[in-house]
Amino acid sequence: MVTRYAHSPKDIEHYSTEDLRNEFLMEKIFNPGDILLTYTYNDRMIFGGVTPTTEPLEIKLDKQLGVDYFLQRRELGFINIGGSGSVTIDGQKDDIVAHDGYYIGKGTKSVQFASDDPEKPAKFYVVSTPAHKTYPNKKLPFANALKKPIGDQEHLNKRVIYKYIDASQMDTCQLQMGYTVLEPGSSWNTMPAHTHARRMETYLYCEFGTPDTRVVHFLGEPTASKHIFLEPDQAVVNPSWSIHCGVGTTSYSFIWAMCGENQTYDDMDQVPMHELR
Ligand SMILES: O=C(O)C(=O)C[C@H](O)C(=O)CO
Numbered sequence: 001m002v003t004r005y006a007h008s009p010k011d012i013e014h015y016s017t018e019d020l021r022n023e024f025l026m027e028k029i030f031n032p033g034d035i036l037l038t039y040t041y042n043d044r045m046i047f048g049g050v051t052p053t054t055e056p057l058e059i060k061l062d063k064q065l066g067v068d069y070f071l072q073r074r075e076l077g078f079i080n081i082g083g084s085g086s087v088t089i090d091g092q093k094d095d096i097v098a099h100d101g102y103y104i105g106k107g108t109k110s111v112q113f114a115s116d117d118p119e120k121p122a123k124f125y126v127v128s129t130p131a132h133k134t135y136p137n138k139k140l141p142f143a144n145a146l147k148k149p150i151g152d153q154e155h156l157n158k159r160v161i162y163k164y165i166d167a168s169q170m171d172t173c174q175l176q177m178g179y180t181v182l183e184p185g186s187s188w189n190t191m192p193a194h195t196h197a198r199r200m201e202t203y204l205y206c207e208f209g210t211p212d213t214r215v216v217h218f219l220g221e222p223t224a225s226k227h228i229f230l231e232p233d234q235a236v237v238n239p240s241w242s243i244h245c246g247v248g249t250t251s252y253s254f255i256w257a258m259c260g261e262n263q264t265y266d267d268m269d270q271v272p273m274h275e276l277r
């Protein structure tokens with residue numbers, strides 16, 4: 001697990017492209033047979049990829065978190081964007097096909113991830129946040145996600161937001177998580193751009209139309225925006241003071257996850273267009 005520190009907006013004012021990438025971009029999320037995680041000091045979210053092949057994989061973090069086991073004081077969400085697989089939670093096995101998700105509550109002792117076919121491994125994108133209370137584990141099949149079509153072709157932003165872990169539907173301490181699928185010809189052109197000082201957010205950009213597709217993620221204070229070029233299956237961390245949107249050279253999807261002060265998805269501070277710089 002690598003660590004990424006929190007920054008003030010002032011810190012990044014003079015960052016070079018390389019500095020910005022080192023601090024905010026996770027270049028590798030899925031590595032077959034491996035677990036790659038990032039611990040950000042922004043609200044202490046842990047996020048990354050679990051990609052089992054021939055053997056099941058389990059996240060073991062005790063010393064690093066100062067606890068007896070990983071989820072002693074945390075909750076966990078995941079969405080699978082790879083082949084079919086399974087998760088075994090405290091001995092109970094559940095099949096997980098592509099785009100299925102899961103909420104796993106505080107106090108769960110063992111979570112084992114497995115792939116059905118090592119040649120087509122499951123790719124579990126996992127996000128964990130500090131938790132104060134145990135809420136029930138819940139499988140979140142893609143078909144049950146709260147579907148919110150949004151945007152239109154005229155604004156080049158037609159997409160569907162699938163909410164998986166959403167406080168209006170289920171109990172969760174802090175974590176909110178979902179998946180947004182862009183229509184071909186549309187981008188995450190979510191204007192006016194917004195911030196939410198109450199919550200930080202991370203994004204995994206995935207399912208690019210071609211291997212050469214690139215997504216440009218915009219971040220920074222509204223009056224001092226910056227950008228990062230992303231390859232498929234890369235992630236960015238977005239501080240709560242930062243705008244966030246992305247434009248792709250072909251179609252793409254992204255998984256978003258938030259945590260912090262509140263769980264009110266629509267609590268966003270829209271930035272008037274003339275203020276964006
Ligand atoms: O498609 C979208 O718009 C989103 O997915 C929005 C993000 O979830 C977000 O920024 C929520 O604050």
Ligand SMILES: [Zn+2]
Nearest residue numbers: 194196201244
């Ligand atoms: Zn947001």
